[in-house]
Amino acid sequence: MMSNVTLEVNSVRKTIRKREIIKDINFTVRKGEVFGFLGPNGAGKTTTIRMLVGLIKPTAGSIRICGYDVKKDYKKAMQHLGCIVENPELYPFLSGWNNLLHFARMLPNVGEERMMEVVKLVGLEQRIHDTVKTYSLGMRQRLGIAQAMLNRPKLLILDEPTNGLDPAGIREMRQFIRMLAEEEGMSVLVSSHLLSEIQLLCDRVAIITKGEIVKVGTVSDLLSVQERMSWRVEPIELGKEVLRSLTEVMETEDGYVLTSFDEEETPKWNKALVKHGVKILEMNRRLPTLEDLFLELTDGGGAGIE
Amino acid sequence: MSNLIQNEMMKLLAKKRLLIIGVIVAVLIILFTYAQYKQAEEQREKLGTDDWRTAVQQQIIDIQNRLSSSRMLDEWREQLQVTVKQQQYYLDHNINPSEPGAATFTRMFIENASSLFIPLLVMIVASDLVSSESSQGTIKLLLTRPVLRWKILMSKYITLLLSISIIVAMTGVLAYALSGVVFGYHGWNAPIITGFTVEAGNVDTSGVRLISQWQLLLMDFGLVWYIAVVVGTLAFMLSVLIRSTPAGMGIMLAALISGAILNNMVSSWESAKYFFMVNLQLTNYLSGVAPPIEGMTLLSSVLILFVWWLAALIVSFIVFIRKDVY
Numbered sequence: 273m274m275s276n277v278t279l280e281v282n283s284v285r286k287t288i289r290k291r292e293i294i295k296d297i298n299f300t301v302r303k304g305e306v307f308g309f310l311g312p313n314g315a316g317k318t319t320t321i322r323m324l325v326g327l328i329k330p331t332a333g334s335i336r337i338c339g340y341d342v343k344k345d346y347k348k349a350m351q352h353l354g355c356i357v358e359n360p361e362l363y364p365f366l367s368g369w370n371n372l373l374h375f376a377r378m379l380p381n382v383g384e385e386r387m388m389e390v391v392k393l394v395g396l397e398q399r400i401h402d403t404v405k406t407y408s409l410g411m412r413q414r415l416g417i418a419q420a421m422l423n424r425p426k427l428l429i430l431d432e433p434t435n436g437l438d439p440a441g442i443r444e445m446r447q448f449i450r451m452l453a454e455e456e457g458m459s460v461l462v463s464s465h466l467l468s469e470i471q472l473l474c475d476r477v478a479i480i481t482k483g484e485i486v487k488v489g490t491v492s493d494l495l496s497v498q499e500r501m502s503w504r505v506e507p508i509e510l511g512k513e514v515l516r517s518l519t520e521v522m523e524t525e526d527g528y529v530l531t532s533f534d535e536e537e538t539p540k541w542n543k544a545l546v547k548h549g550v551k552i553l554e555m556n557r558r559l560p561t562l563e564d565l566f567l568e569l570t571d572g573g574g575a576g577i578e
Numbered sequence: 579m580s581n582l583i584q585n586e587m588m589k590l591l592a593k594k595r596l597l598i599i600g601v602i603v604a605v606l607i608i609l610f611t612y613a614q615y616k617q618a619e620e621q622r623e624k625l626g627t628d629d630w631r632t633a634v635q636q637q638i639i640d641i642q643n644r645l646s647s648s649r650m651l652d653e654w655r656e657q658l659q660v661t662v663k664q665q666q667y668y669l670d671h672n673i674n675p676s677e678p679g680a681a682t683f684t685r686m687f688i689e690n691a692s693s694l695f696i697p698l699l700v701m702i703v704a705s706d707l708v709s710s711e712s713s714q715g716t717i718k719l720l721l722t723r724p725v726l727r728w729k730i731l732m733s734k735y736i737t738l739l740l741s742i743s744i745i746v747a748m749t750g751v752l753a754y755a756l757s758g759v760v761f762g763y764h765g766w767n768a769p770i771i772t773g774f775t776v777e778a779g780n781v782d783t784s785g786v787r788l789i790s791q792w793q794l795l796l797m798d799f800g801l802v803w804y805i806a807v808v809v810g811t812l813a814f815m816l817s818v819l820i821r822s823t824p825a826g827m828g829i830m831l832a833a834l835i836s837g838a839i840l841n842n843m844v845s846s847w848e849s850a851k852y853f854f855m856v857n858l859q860l861t862n863y864l865s866g867v868a869p870p871i872e873g874m875t876l877l878s879s880v881l882i883l884f885v886w887w888l889a890a891l892i893v894s895f896i897v898f899i900r901k902d903v904y
Contacts, residue, residue: 325722327903350724357722361715365592374588378723419719442678 276303277339278352278427278459279324282456286319293319294483297333301427301461306453308474308491317463317484318358321431324461325355338426351380354425358432360416364405365379368396368415369532371404375419382422390418391438394448410441417448426453428460434469468559479565494565501533503545504554511550535558582725582733583740590703590737596744599699603749606695610687611757615756618678630674638665662866664774667783671771679765680758681791682867685798689865692802693858694838696749697809701830703741706823707734708898713821717903731818731898733860735891738814742806750799766792774866794864801860808854808883809834815890818898834858851878854886878904 279301286294294316301307311317322328324335326342326349335342344571363373372390376382391400394414404412413433420428433449434442450473452458464470470477471491478488487494504527505511512529515521518541522530531541545552590596620798625632641662645655668675676682688696708731711717720730754763772794773785809830816826837855851871852854862869 322903323719327718327721329900329902346726347724350722353722355722359715361718363589363592363714363716366589370588370592374585375719375723377585378720378725379723423724428725 278335282334284330287331294348299478299488301459304457305475306460308470308477310470310477311480312445315481352426354420356416356428360412362404367403368400379423390421394418409436430462500558502556502558503529506551514548586737603752607753607756615760657868673769676767677768680754680763680766682763683757684753685795688798689861692861696806699745700806700810701813705809705827708817709823727899742810746803770794772864798861805858808887811887811890815894818894857882
C-alpha cells in the first residue's frame with residue numbers, strides 16, 4: 273500500500289502572526305496519477321505547495337514524499353521531487369544549458385547524458401545554448417520542466433503550469449503532463465484556479481478554500497454537480513414567468529435567467545417561450561463555476577459527493 | 579560544496595561584475611596617476627629643484643603657516659602638528675617619505691582606498707549575492723534541491739571571500755602596472771618608517787622602526803583585505819535580510835559615507851568608536867595618523883570589526899536557514 277503513495281500530507285497547519293492560513297490539510301497523491309489542487313486565488317494553494325517543497329515550514333503536521341519526511345529527511349525527500357513554484361524563474365543571463373548545468377550540479381548522479389535527455393524530452397535542442405532572456409514564455413516553461421525532471425522525480429509539483437501560455441501552449445502542456453503520468457508513471461500535482469483546466473487534466477482533485485480542503489474526489493464526481501442553462505430573453509419578466517411555470521428559475525445580477533440543463537426538457541421550454549411571444553436573444557450551456565461548486569460543497573452536504 | 583561554489587562563480591562571471599569592477603579600478607588609477615604626475619611636476623616648477631628635502635621642508639613651512647592661523651579647530655591643529663613632527667623625523671633621518679615609483683603609488687592608493695573605495699567595490703558583489711536570487715525568484719529553485727540551506731549560503735559566502743580576494747589583488751596589480759608606466763617600476767625596497775604612536779597630540783617615536791616598503795605594502799594589503807571582508811560580510815547580511823538589492827546597497831552606502839563624515843567630527847563622542855564604520859581606517863595606524871577618537875588602537879579597531887563580522891555572519895546563517903520563502 274505505502275509504496276503506491278508518493279505524497280502524504282497529514283494534518284498540516286500554518287499560522288502566520290496568529291492568523292491561521294492553512295487549517296488542518298490532509299490528502300495523498302498516488303503513483304501515476306495527475307492530482308489537481310483547485311481553489312480560488314488566495315485560498316492557500318501556493319502556501320500549501322511551498323510547504324510541500326520545503327520553502328515554508330509548517331506550524332504543525334507532517335509531509336512525506338515517497339515515505340521521507342520533508343522536515344527530518346529533507347535531502348532524501350527532495351531527491352524524489354521535481355517542482356516549479358509559480359513561474360519558472362531561471363537565470364536570464366545564463367544559457368538554457370548552463371541553467372540546467374547549475375541545477376544538475378546540485379543533484380547526485382546527474383550528468384550530461386541526463387541533461388541531454390531532458391532537453392530532448394521538452395524539445396529545446398535548437399535553442400538550448402541561447403541565453404534564457406531571449407526565450408519566449410513557453411520556452412521558459414519548458415526549460416523549467418526540464419530542470420524539474422533532471423533527477424527523475426517520482427513526484428512532480430507544478431504550480432499553475434498553464435499560467436500565461438497561449439491556447440496552443442496550454443494544450444501542449446496538458447498532453448505533456450498526461451504523458452508523464454501515463455507513460456513514465458510519475459505522480460503530478462497541479463494547482464489551478466480554473467475548473468475547466470482541472471477537468472481536462474486531472475484524475476483526482478482536492479478543492480481548497482480559505483485554507484481548508486472542502487472535498488477530495490475524482491473529477492467525474494465533481495462534474496455530477498449540475499450544469500446550468502442561461503437565458504437572455506425579452507421581455508424578461510414574462511420570460512421568467514413562463515419558465516417558472518415549467519422549472520426552477522434563478523436570476524443573475526447581469527440580467528440572465530438561469531435554469532437547470534436537460535437535453536430532453538430544454539427544447540420544450542424554448543418552444544413555450546416562443547409561443548408566449550418572448551424573444552430569445554441568447555441561450556447558453558453553463559459549466560458550473562468554481563463559485564457554484566463551492567456553494568454546492570459548503571452548503572448542506574452537496575449532492576452526488578463520493 | 580565545490581560544485582556549489584562553481585555554480586556561484588558561473589553566475590558571478592556571467593553577470594560580468596568582476597569585469598565592471600576591474601574597469602572602474604583601472605579608470606580611477608589612471609586618473610590618480612595623472613593627478614600625481616601633475617602635482618609632482620608643479621612642485622618641481624615651484625621649488626625649482628628635484629630634491630625631496632626641499633619639498634618636505636616646504637611642506638613643513640606650509641603647515642606651520644596654517645597652524646599660525648587662529649581660527650582653527652583644536653583637532654585639526656593637533657593632527658597637523660603630528661604631521662609636522664613626522665615630516666621632521668623623516669628629514670632628520672634623511673629618508674624620503676614618498677620615494678617616487680610604482681610601489682609608492684600603489685601603497686598610497688591602497689591606503690586611501692581602504693575605507694571607502696574598496697568597500698564600495700566589494701559591495702557591488704556582496705549586496706546582491708542573495709537578494710538577487712530572492713528578487714528573481716530563483717531562490718525557489720535553489721532551495722528545493724536535495725542540498726541543505728546552510729551549504730547553499732556557505733557556498734555563496736565562500737564565493738564572496740574569493741571575489742574580495744580577487745578585487746583586492748586586482749587593485750594592487752592594476753595600481754602597480756598602470757602607474758609604473760609613468761613613475762617607473764621600482765620602489766619595493768625603499769625604506770619606510772612606521773610605528774609612530776600619537777597620544778594627546780604628541781608623537782611618540784620610541785616604537786619607530788625602519789622597514790622596507792614591500793613589507794609595509796604587505797601589511798597594508800592584509801588590513802585592506804580584512805576591512806573588505808568585514809564590510810562585505812555586513813553587505814552580505816543585508817542581502818539575506820532584505821529582498822531588494824538597491825535597499826541593501828543604500829543602507830550600506832549610507833553607513834560607509836557616514837563613517838567617513840563621522841571620522842572628522844566624533845573626537846569628543848567616545849562611544850562612537852564601537853561603530854564599524856569609524857574603524858575602517860586601519861592603515862592609518864601604520865602610517866601614524868592620529869585616530870579619530872583618542873584611545874583607539876590598531877588592536878581595538880581590529881577587535882571591534884571582528885565582533886561586527888561575527889555577528890553579521892551568525893545573523894545571516896540563522897535567518898537564511900529559518901526563513902520561510904514566499
